[in-house]
Amino acid sequence: xxxRQAAIAGVGASRQGKxxxxxxxxxxxxxxxxALDDAGISKDEVDGLLTMPGTSSPEGAxxxxxxxxxxxxxxxxxxxxxxxxxxxxxxxxxxxxxxATGMASVVACVxxxxxxxxxxxxxxAAGRGDSWGIWGMFGNAAxxxxxxxxxxxxxxxxxxxxxxxxxxxxxxxxxxxAAIMRDPMTIEDHQxxxxxxxxxxxxxxxxxxxxxxVVIVTSPERAADLRKPPVLLWGMxxxxxxxNLEAPEWWYLPHQADCISRAxxxxxxxxxxxxxxQLYDNFTIAVLFWLEHAGFVGVGESGPFVEGATRIGLxxxxxxxxxxxxxxxxxxxxxxxxxxxxxQIRGESGDRQxxxxxxxxxxxxxxxxxxxxCLVLGR
Amino acid sequence: MxxxxxxxxxxxxxxxxxxxxxxxxxxxxxxxxxLRLQACRPCGHIRxxxxxxxxxxxxxxxxxxxxxxxxxxxxxVVFQRGYQPTWAPLVPYNVVxxxxxxGPRMFGNVLPLGRTDLRIGMPLRVAFEDARGxxxxxxxxxxxxxxxxx
Numbered sequence: 001x002x003x004r005q006a007a008i009a010g011v012g013a014s015r016q017g018k019x020x021x022x023x024x025x026x027x028x029x030x031x032x033x034x035a036l037d038d039a040g041i042s043k044d045e046v047d048g049l050l051t052m053p054g055t056s057s058p059e060g061a062x063x064x065x066x067x068x069x070x071x072x073x074x075x076x077x078x079x080x081x082x083x084x085x086x087x088x089x090x091x092x093x094x095x096x097x098x099x100a101t102g103m104a105s106v107v108a109c110v111x112x113x114x115x116x117x118x119x120x121x122x123x124x125a126a127g128r129g130d131s132w133g134i135w136g137m138f139g140n141a142a143x144x145x146x147x148x149x150x151x152x153x154x155x156x157x158x159x160x161x162x163x164x165x166x167x168x169x170x171x172x173x174x175x176x177x178a179a180i181m182r183d184p185m186t187i188e189d190h191q192x193x194x195x196x197x198x199x200x201x202x203x204x205x206x207x208x209x210x211x212x213x214v215v216i217v218t219s220p221e222r223a224a225d226l227r228k229p230p231v232l233l234w235g236m237x238x239x240x241x242x243x244n245l246e247a248p249e250w251w252y253l254p255h256q257a258d259c260i261s262r263a264x265x266x267x268x269x270x271x272x273x274x275x276x277x278q279l280y281d282n283f284t285i286a287v288l289f290w291l292e293h294a295g296f297v298g299v300g301e302s303g304p305f306v307e308g309a310t311r312i313g314l315x316x317x318x319x320x321x322x323x324x325x326x327x328x329x330x331x332x333x334x335x336x337x338x339x340x341x342x343x344q345i346r347g348e349s350g351d352r353q354x355x356x357x358x359x360x361x362x363x364x365x366x367x368x369x370x371x372x373x374c375l376v377l378g379r
Numbered sequence: 380m381x382x383x384x385x386x387x388x389x390x391x392x393x394x395x396x397x398x399x400x401x402x403x404x405x406x407x408x409x410x411x412x413x414l415r416l417q418a419c420r421p422c423g424h425i426r427x428x429x430x431x432x433x434x435x436x437x438x439x440x441x442x443x444x445x446x447x448x449x450x451x452x453x454x455x456v457v458f459q460r461g462y463q464p465t466w467a468p469l470v471p472y473n474v475v476x477x478x479x480x481x482g483p484r485m486f487g488n489v490l491p492l493g494r495t496d497l498r499i500g501m502p503l504r505v506a507f508e509d510a511r512g513x514x515x516x517x518x519x520x521x522x523x524x525x526x527x528x529x
Contacts, residue, residue: 132486134516135486135488135516137474138462198471243434245428246428246434246483
């Protein structure tokens, strides 16, 4: 029996791209207006506010104060959370739990960032006092490259197979008028792009962008009276390896498999029931790991599965990242993955619509690969 | 300039560890060319990263125990992009995730830094790079497979 005790009633995104005249608050406002309009609900009904500070937001854990003041919301339930790319899913889960317990009736989940214009750096040395920087270990690409290398050597996964994930994202983005990167990309383009941290090429890496996204969560009953068909939360999961180096298999992120199996259990479904998937793609290798962790393929089998981008393409057995993802649509740290999941379930994705999409898996991960969250969206 | 790595010995240019009271025994060990990690007295767990309490049993009671200096490559990457002024002139350079014989995992580099003919599972032996801003840093050399490691 699926959980289905909360619903996504509205999604809204600001313009995406390089928006030097905007601030995180102005972009949050633009996205909030769009989400209210999408839901057909008044701001006065919003009594819950959950926020994720962007890389360019200075407020940290007090971010909700700035957003609430700016949007004129005095909620009965609020807070901010920073779990990187797992935050979108985690905040929507918090909102759903607040709805189910009656602590709030309409919760706005808010993210905005001006990472592109603000010049946010994603290349700091990770680690603690005995910093990894003394070994030249910098940046987010390297963390994912470590997993990619071991996957390649253990299972024969190739750089070209990773490239098909990028090509798939770009092909889908080309059908998405709101996507930033819409020019065609071939597998040859991917292979010819410069190396960043081997085995990852430039086109294995997501883009950096400015933008905002708001997701409005309410009860299934309230959602049924609003403008759009409710998208129900069938299942939700989290999994984390907060220790990284202390965890022997950290490179493979086994907590992601736990995260998804928890959501499947809550939804009463399995991988064969999923019609379309929005898989967090900060780097192409992430999609391969998700395919294995979600049980779409066995351990080590994701490389051949993505080859040619046919099975993961539109019309394939499991269309993936149908709006373009972090790689080509916009780097909204997974928030646009939720938006596209909602649109697929509503049947609103236009040329990118997956026929009869009844269940969508949306995943997110972040913080040096330590955190993960996922949602199973349905009707 | 250090001959082995090409890294600047000038403290102003180098990326240096943040030496604290907590981790000083590790760096003192490196200076003595010995890799020392924390071993929990009550439960025996050898841990890394360096931390105040044992993440298994939460005891704050531990010894600094010399490691064998043996390990193998768990995984590895090659930086083609320089993210930081000290390291930018050195690309391409490798970074390895080392599985120590005693259980913990730590980052490092295989000398020379430009080596890219690495494989997972390759046996490694710790090597110490002296006189880098007055700090000795543990790095690694490959051990030919099948050869006895004294």
